[in-house]
Amino acid sequence: xxxxxxxxxxxxxxxxxxxxxxxxxxxxxxxxxxxxxxxxxxxxxxxxxxxxxxxxxxxxxxxxxxxxxxxxxxxxxxxxxxxxxxxxxxxxxxxxxxxxxxxxxxxxxxxxxxxxxxxxxxxxxxxxxxxxxxxxxxxxxxxxxxxxxxxxxxxxxxxxxxxxxxxxxxxxxxxxxxxxxxxxxxxxxxxxxxxxxxxxxxxxxxxxxxxxxxxxxxxxxxxxxxxxxxxxxxxxxxxxxxxxxxxxxxxxxxxxxxxxxxxxxxxxxxxxxxxxxxxxxxxxxxxxxxxxxxxxxxxxxxxxxxxxxxxxxxxxxxxxxxxxxxxxxxxxxxxxxxxxxxxxxxxxxxxxxxxxxxxxxxxxxxxxxxx
Amino acid sequence: xxxxxxxxxxxxxxxxxxxxxxxxxxxxxxxxxxxxxxxxxxxxxxxxxxxxxxxxxxxxxxxxxxxxxxxxxxxxxxxxxxxxxxxxxxxxxxxxxxxxxxxxxxxxxxxxxxxxxxxxxxxxxxxxxxxxxxxxxxxxxxxxxxxxxxxxxxxxxxxxxxxxxxxxxxxxxxxxxxxxxxxxxxxxxxxxxxxxxxxxxxxxxxxxxxxxxxxxxxxxxxxxxxxxxxxxxxxxxxxxxxxxxxxxxxxxxxxxxxxxxxxxxxxxxxxxxxxxxxxxxxxxxxxxxxxxxxxxxxxxxxxxxxxxxxxxxxxxxxxxxxxxxxxxxxxxxxxxxxxxxxxxxxxxxxxxxx
Numbered sequence: 103x104x105x106x107x108x109x110x111x112x113x114x115x116x117x118x119x120x121x122x123x124x125x126x127x128x129x130x131x132x133x134x135x136x137x138x139x140x141x142x143x144x145x146x147x148x149x150x151x152x153x154x155x156x157x158x159x160x161x162x163x164x165x166x167x168x169x170x171x172x173x174x175x176x177x178x179x180x181x182x183x184x185x186x187x188x189x190x191x192x193x194x195x196x197x198x199x200x201x202x203x204x205x206x207x208x209x210x211x212x213x214x215x216x217x218x219x220x221x222x223x224x225x226x227x228x229x230x231x232x233x234x235x236x237x238x239x240x241x242x243x244x245x246x247x248x249x250x251x252x253x254x255x256x257x258x259x260x261x262x263x264x265x266x267x268x269x270x271x272x273x274x275x276x277x278x279x280x281x282x283x284x285x286x287x288x289x290x291x292x293x294x295x296x297x298x299x300x301x302x303x304x305x306x307x308x309x310x311x312x313x314x315x316x317x318x319x320x321x322x323x324x325x326x327x328x329x330x331x332x333x334x335x336x337x338x339x340x341x342x343x344x345x346x347x348x349x350x351x352x353x354x355x356x357x358x359x360x361x362x363x364x365x366x367x368x369x370x371x372x373x374x375x376x377x378x379x380x381x382x383x384x385x386x387x388x389x390x391x392x393x394x395x396x397x398x399x400x401x402x403x404x405x406x407x408x409x410x411x412x413x414x415x416x417x418x419x420x421x422x423x424x425x426x427x428x429x430x431x432x433x434x435x436x437x438x439x440x441x442x443x444x445x446x447x448x449x450x451x452x453x454x455x456x457x458x459x460x461x462x463x464x465x466x467x468x469x470x471x472x473x
Numbered sequence: 474x475x476x477x478x479x480x481x482x483x484x485x486x487x488x489x490x491x492x493x494x495x496x497x498x499x500x501x502x503x504x505x506x507x508x509x510x511x512x513x514x515x516x517x518x519x520x521x522x523x524x525x526x527x528x529x530x531x532x533x534x535x536x537x538x539x540x541x542x543x544x545x546x547x548x549x550x551x552x553x554x555x556x557x558x559x560x561x562x563x564x565x566x567x568x569x570x571x572x573x574x575x576x577x578x579x580x581x582x583x584x585x586x587x588x589x590x591x592x593x594x595x596x597x598x599x600x601x602x603x604x605x606x607x608x609x610x611x612x613x614x615x616x617x618x619x620x621x622x623x624x625x626x627x628x629x630x631x632x633x634x635x636x637x638x639x640x641x642x643x644x645x646x647x648x649x650x651x652x653x654x655x656x657x658x659x660x661x662x663x664x665x666x667x668x669x670x671x672x673x674x675x676x677x678x679x680x681x682x683x684x685x686x687x688x689x690x691x692x693x694x695x696x697x698x699x700x701x702x703x704x705x706x707x708x709x710x711x712x713x714x715x716x717x718x719x720x721x722x723x724x725x726x727x728x729x730x731x732x733x734x735x736x737x738x739x740x741x742x743x744x745x746x747x748x749x750x751x752x753x754x755x756x757x758x759x760x761x762x763x764x765x766x767x768x769x770x771x772x773x774x775x776x777x778x779x780x781x782x783x784x785x786x787x788x789x790x791x792x793x794x795x796x797x798x799x800x801x802x803x804x805x806x807x808x809x810x811x812x813x814x815x816x817x818x819x820x821x822x823x824x825x826x827x
Contacts, residue, residue: 191666192666321627431636432637433637
């Protein structure tokens with residue numbers, strides 16, 4: 103009713119509305135110019151929405167603040183060394199002092215002189231573990247998911263396939279709780295790697311230098327960097343696929359038709375499509391990377407939980423998030439808790455960077471917002 | 474007249490009894506390892522004393538020590554005795570009484586396909602396995618302990634616990650007594666830095682890896698290994714005897730430490746002498762203040778001492794059914810005199826039965 107009356111009236115005739123600030127909406131008469139009660143509701147809604155947005159920003163700010171405060175003891179104790187050290191030793195350790203010649207030092211009573219080393223923490227092994235497991239995940243997931251999105255957008259419709267169920271199933275993968283992936287990894291993937299894939303690779307790869315990473319002298323457990331990377335690959339497949347599909351759908355039809363008109367084969371037109379959407383696709387990959395870096399439970403179950411840097415993918419490792427899952431609840435000292443918080447802070451900053459780059463690439467560059 | 478005075482006396486007794494017995498509530502908490510036996514003790518004790526309510530929250534040894542230090546707990550449980558720093562924070566060693574309640578052990582679970590019989594290990598070999606210096610099951614040093622047994626040419630995967638725990642504390646302390654190298658390179662604590670092997674969370678995580686990995690060796694609590702029927706190794710003790718962990722052999726480890734108990738009962742019982750003493754054993758403790766006036770209510774003090782006295786004597790018979798090692802007779806005597814030494818504002822607590 104009021105919508106009709108609003109459009110019928112001239113804007114000049116209506117009294118200024120509270121909260122409208124005297125500004126007139128673009129295009130002159132509009133539905134905003136209505137009875138007082140409804141516009142007040144609009145105002146309230148606008149304020150609430152703005153409040154909600156600001157609240158989320160405040161929460162993020164508070165999170166960073168709290169993490170930084172809690173990480174302060176560790177930051178001041180280990181400084182930049184934290185990022186370069188590969189020692190993660192929660193216990194104090196007594197060391198016998200030795201003189202310049204390497205002899206054990208003794209005091210007047212003949213007792214060995216010892217010094218107690220305080221706990222020491224460094225994040226390098228877990229940063230390494232996060233980076234390497236994410237790279238493995240991307241290495242496996244990117245070709246698969248780009249291929250799948252191309253199939254959904256171009257190949258599927260061409261051969262007359264019903265794509266609804268396929269799209270749905272791929273997106274459904276993203277809805278499976280990560281603990282379910284973890285259990286699958288623990289009971290299916292890890293034993294398979296341990297009993298079949300890894301022994302087979304071990305037999306040949308040890309002899310070839312550049313394949314050394316597929317070789318281990320230690321016992322094979324199947325719970326290692328490779329297993330974590332493969333689990334992560336499955337977990338980031340759906341997000342890259344569904345974002346990639348949206349990016350490819352947003353490629354203007356003119357581009358493809360133009361390339362075909364210029365004599366491109368059908369396959370070459372697909373390449374044009376991929377090239378046109380490459381920034382968006384890269385953004386999709388970055389979001390997948392962010393998820394891989396932050397994934398916790400599934401990784402903690404299959405990575406073997408050892409804070410060490412090893413050149414072999416068959417050796418147990420640790421990521422930042424799996425370290426937090428393993429140690430935070432039962433941390434044995436305040437400095438250890440603080441060091442764990444610092445790891446969380448590094449992870450947060452890393453994820454934030456990935457997300458910012460990804461959003462910029464998808465939203466800022468492709469024709470249509472994909473997320 | 475007689476009836477009246479009888480009624481009056483009965484009424485008075487009822488009022489007194491009611492006043493004396495109302496609202497006795499003891500709040501405790503701490504180590505998770507002894508929680509099942511503590512809960513069982515509380516249940517049994519309350520059957521006889523329905524007016525006393527006792528709680529125990531299994532929140533970890535660290536939480537228990539924190540709770541007794543700031544006196545939010547009336548009694549605390551801890552797998553490790555309090556450290557010097559922790560004792561200082563609680564007002565000094567002489568203010569605190571640490572009472573052993575039951576003992577537990579850490580056993581070495583293994584997965585050796587095709588190996589039948591009982592695996593035998595000793596401390597130094599174990600230390601070198603966890604240091605990564607013994608890498609294969611058919612290493613001559615392991616073979617020397619297992620004469621006649623066919624050990625496979627298989628890599629050893631050592632498995633450790635990733636969470637901070639009393640099990641880590643006992644195991645690393647034991648290995649530090651066995652190997653100078655282990656003591657210097659790894660040391661002891663609730664969490665340490667392992668140079669080799671794979672980690673899993675808690676007993677369940679370690680067991681899971683051991684059970685699914687050929688050639689794995691991991692350490693878990695005895696109670697957990699018995700409940701889940703996991704094969705575990707026989708260990709050579711200080712006197713050179715090979716001992717299988719059991720409630721009895723762990724009790725004997727406690728008995729072996731009797732002569733160290735002259736200054737307080739918080740002694741380490743790993744690596745003890747004795748023909749039947751299992752080497753990786755440890756007490757778990759109840760911690761209270763020596764003077765119980767922090768409980769504010771003398772009835773509470775009386776109830777607490779009575780409960781502890783009952784638990785560490787009659788209550789011990791319940792321990793084996795839950796796979797804990799009971800205190801040996803000698804240790805029980807020491808514990809009883811420690812409980813009798815508790816005071817209320819400097820005076821002995823009346824021991825009259827309630």
